[in-house]
Amino acid sequence: MKPITPSTIARPFARYSHAMEVPEGSRLVLCSGQLGMDADKGIPADVEGQARLCFQNIGKILAEAGMDFSNLVRINAYVTGREHMAGYMKVRDEFTQDPPPASTLMIVSGFTREEFVVEVEVIAAG
Template identity: 75%
Template sequence: MTKALTPGSIAPPFARYSHAVEIPAGHRLVVCSGQLGIDSQGDVPPDVEGQTRLCFANIAAILAEAGMDLSDIVRINAFVTGREHLPGYMKTRDEFTGSPPPASTLMIVSGFARPEFVVEIEVIASAP
């Protein structure tokens, strides 16, 4: 079982994430490339929440290939194209992450390969 590391000697996380996650010996790792909010038909929702849901659906499909699921995520790196997308992304992310929450970084970037994309998510997952 992974262990969240959140020392009391530093400021607590700003949102629902862990400062770090310890992975026990003997666990496998899956490193997932950044996923965009696009479905198998090429459709892209117009809003950050819809795109975030698709990102996590794509990640879930990738993890399933390794016999894992979203509860095995230990690290999230997420990118959004503006501050206005932060609340919708964080609300939706929290629907898909377990407890303790994974370590996480959220960055604002100038854009992605296509202008309709507003969020991209990459993860690291770990399981026995």
């Protein structure tokens, strides 16, 4: 995969690529949004704990497809407030590799259950 960051536009605000080129013939895995819940349905109270579980769950999904975090080409993430952005990005950066994938982070009004503060979905290619 090849990151695309034209010199004619502003650099990314954080650790992400403006775009990722996927080579012809690659398999794609499109992962549904993952919430910060463990296998026993436990939900951490903080955004970093929830984001870590989101990415751990994504890692397990990627492994089932024979992929890992190096295969990520796109991340879409959603948090319920600006106060959760830094914690989410800290955890995202622990799981992503170089070059970082394309990424979007949005603030939303909420999720299916009030205690959730972050949701992460990805696209991987390999």
